[in-house]
Amino acid sequence: MKYQVLVALVKMELKKFIRQPANLFLNLLFPAVLTIVFLFAFSDPEMGMDINSVVPGLIVYAVIFLIMTIAQSFSSERQEGLLKRLNTTPMTSAEFMGSQIITHMMISIVQVIVVLMLAYFLGFRPQSGIEGILLSLPVVAIFALSSVGLGLITATISKTPEAATGISFIFILPMMFFGTFIPITSTTQQIASFIPSYYLVDALKLIFEGDWMNTNILLDLAVISIFSILVVLFGIILFKKYGSR
Amino acid sequence: MSSVIKSELEKLNKKELFEIATLRKISIPNNWSKSLIVELLALNVSIDNIPKIKPVPLIHRIKTDSAPIIVIKDLAKKFEDITAIENLNLEIIEGELFSLLGPNGAGKTTTINILNGIMKPTKGTISIAGFDVTKNLDAIKKIIGLCPQEAAVFKFLNARENIELFGKLHSVSKEELEERTDNLLELLGLTEASKRKAGGYSGGMLRKLNLIIGLISDPKIVFLDEPTVGMDARARRKTWEFIGSLKEKKKTIILTTHYIEEAEALSDRVGIIDYGKLIELGTPKELMKRHATKNLEEVFLKITGRRIMEEI
Ligand SMILES: Nc1ncnc2c1ncn2[C@@H]1O[C@H](COP(=O)(O)OP(=O)(O)O)[C@@H](O)[C@H]1O
Ligand SMILES: [Mg+2]
Numbered sequence: 328m329k330y331q332v333l334v335a336l337v338k339m340e341l342k343k344f345i346r347q348p349a350n351l352f353l354n355l356l357f358p359a360v361l362t363i364v365f366l367f368a369f370s371d372p373e374m375g376m377d378i379n380s381v382v383p384g385l386i387v388y389a390v391i392f393l394i395m396t397i398a399q400s401f402s403s404e405r406q407e408g409l410l411k412r413l414n415t416t417p418m419t420s421a422e423f424m425g426s427q428i429i430t431h432m433m434i435s436i437v438q439v440i441v442v443l444m445l446a447y448f449l450g451f452r453p454q455s456g457i458e459g460i461l462l463s464l465p466v467v468a469i470f471a472l473s474s475v476g477l478g479l480i481t482a483t484i485s486k487t488p489e490a491a492t493g494i495s496f497i498f499i500l501p502m503m504f505f506g507t508f509i510p511i512t513s514t515t516q517q518i519a520s521f522i523p524s525y526y527l528v529d530a531l532k533l534i535f536e537g538d539w540m541n542t543n544i545l546l547d548l549a550v551i552s553i554f555s556i557l558v559v560l561f562g563i564i565l566f567k568k569y570g571s572r
Numbered sequence: 573m574s575s576v577i578k579s580e581l582e583k584l585n586k587k588e589l590f591e592i593a594t595l596r597k598i599s600i601p602n603n604w605s606k607s608l609i610v611e612l613l614a615l616n617v618s619i620d621n622i623p624k625i626k627p628v629p630l631i632h633r634i635k636t637d638s639a640p641i642i643v644i645k646d647l648a649k650k651f652e653d654i655t656a657i658e659n660l661n662l663e664i665i666e667g668e669l670f671s672l673l674g675p676n677g678a679g680k681t682t683t684i685n686i687l688n689g690i691m692k693p694t695k696g697t698i699s700i701a702g703f704d705v706t707k708n709l710d711a712i713k714k715i716i717g718l719c720p721q722e723a724a725v726f727k728f729l730n731a732r733e734n735i736e737l738f739g740k741l742h743s744v745s746k747e748e749l750e751e752r753t754d755n756l757l758e759l760l761g762l763t764e765a766s767k768r769k770a771g772g773y774s775g776g777m778l779r780k781l782n783l784i785i786g787l788i789s790d791p792k793i794v795f796l797d798e799p800t801v802g803m804d805a806r807a808r809r810k811t812w813e814f815i816g817s818l819k820e821k822k823k824t825i826i827l828t829t830h831y832i833e834e835a836e837a838l839s840d841r842v843g844i845i846d847y848g849k850l851i852e853l854g855t856p857k858e859l860m861k862r863h864a865t866k867n868l869e870e871v872f873l874k875i876t877g878r879r880i881m882e883e884i
Contacts, residue, residue: 407724412718412720416742417714418741
């Protein structure tokens with residue numbers, strides 16, 4: 328892997344994110360607005376949503392919507408012949424996929440910081456203090472791998488960027504309902520245990536509570552890591568074989 | 573050389589041999605045997621005068637002292653029920669400007685894409701600078717540049733950023749990159765717009781940027797797929813001038829175009845392709861002479877009864 332090539336690709340990907348209003352809206356502004364709405368208006372213990380369980384959900388919510396952005400980007404670049412063109416350069420697919428992973432890990436970290444900063448202004452004070460916040464960053468970044476993977480899978484299935492938008496909901500919706508800020512009841516608990524984002528919410532909750540010796544954290548982290556790595560590998564292989572032309 | 577000519581002549585039938593003889597203004601008695609005619613013609617005939625029949629003989633070259641840099645053998649490409657390329661045999665000589673001419677859907681883009689490794693051939697082999705396209709694509713990618721038919725640029729980047737990205741992917745050094753970028757932008761008249769995002773460019777400007785990106789690595793072999801389509805007349809003239817100047821830099825250029833007049837003026841050789849088959853091959857002069865026409869468009873008309881241009 329050439330460092331110079333990787334840097335050039337990451338720079339391009341970051342510009343793509345920053346310069347396209349739809350991306351900024353969906354992946355930064357929307358989670359920010361949701362954070363404000365949820366913490367300002369609804370964080371009332373009587374509604375069953377206390378601030379400490381809502382914040383991890385909001386973070387996860389932001390990261391799973393990256394699936395849509397990634398899927399749209401891959402399918403529109405495929406449609407415009409850009410992927411083919413990139414393929415005629417000496418760039419390797421490891422460099423290309425590596426840049427995707429690095430970029431989206433970086434974006435997910437920015438998302439966490441935005442949500443946490445807004446939450447802080449609205450009264451969120453994690454017991455873990457700054458250490459918990461720092462620990463949450465790499466955990467979310469690892470989960471962002473799965474968004475890249477699911478984005479690639481979505482782009483492989485969809486022929487157009489428009490289709491990618493719709494199809495990405497196959498992955499986004501279950502994670503939204505069973506693994507974000509929506510309270511889990513005893514009946515949804517069983518479904519939730521099959522939804523990877525549920526484990527991230529759980530892990531973040533425990534991390535922010537400062538309950539680091541809890542063995543559940545290790546279990547959560549194991550599930551998140553294994554799931555994310557498998558999904559991104561599967562996505563890359565699938566896309567390379569069936570999705571890149 | 574004469575033994576090569578002989579082996580080529582031996583592939584032809586008697587009627588074709590008589591045609592060559594007529595072309596060379598040699599009269600041969602009707603009762604001569606085929607081998608005798610071959611012997612005679614091999615002494616008298618320049619290789620360029622063997623008329624093209626299907627498939628075109630491999631050895632058709634302009635400069636006998638330079639080696640072929642691209643060798644295409646028995647290439648075929650099928651898309652489900654469509655045969656896009658049928659049994660293509662062709663050699664491109666190092667340093668020549670070769671134009672593939674033909675109506676829409678003839679198989680030009682498919683040929684270019686297979687040479688670039690974007691598409692896989694159904695049958696046949698291709699070697700570029702000694703490397704096999706299906707096996708050593710990585711080595712080939714380092715020496716080729718592509719200007720695809722559809723302008724493929726990042727719309728959210730400006731021209732300079734687009735060029736820089738592709739330059740870096742080719743590991744062009746920073747200083748080289750800056751110098752080449754300035755140079756190419758200036759030559760194609762895109763300097764002024766170079767800091768605006770490509771998303772706001774006109775069709776012609778996108779085409780120019782598309783071309784510059786293809787050339788930023790200073791590639792040895794350049795593929796230009798309809799480089800001037802969608803440009804206004806002025807930009808088109810400028811671009812053709814520019815392509816002409818590439819020739820002087822000893823680049824091997826393979827281009828496809830509908831603009832036959834320009835191709836006629838600039839090309840060392842042209843291949844005419846129709847329904848996936850190479851139906852004529854030679855220098856523009858040879859083809860016009862062979863078919864007794866004043867221009868290449870008429871050559872196509874004479875062979876197929878159609879015009880190349882009418883289908884766009
Ligand atoms: N990806 C593809 N799938 C199916 N058919 C294709 C594809 N690409 C090209 N073709 C067909 O192959 C033929 C040659 O196309 P092309 O090479 O683009 O022609 P040209 O560049 O000479 O206009 C056309 O009939 C076209 O419809
Ligand atoms: Mg074409």
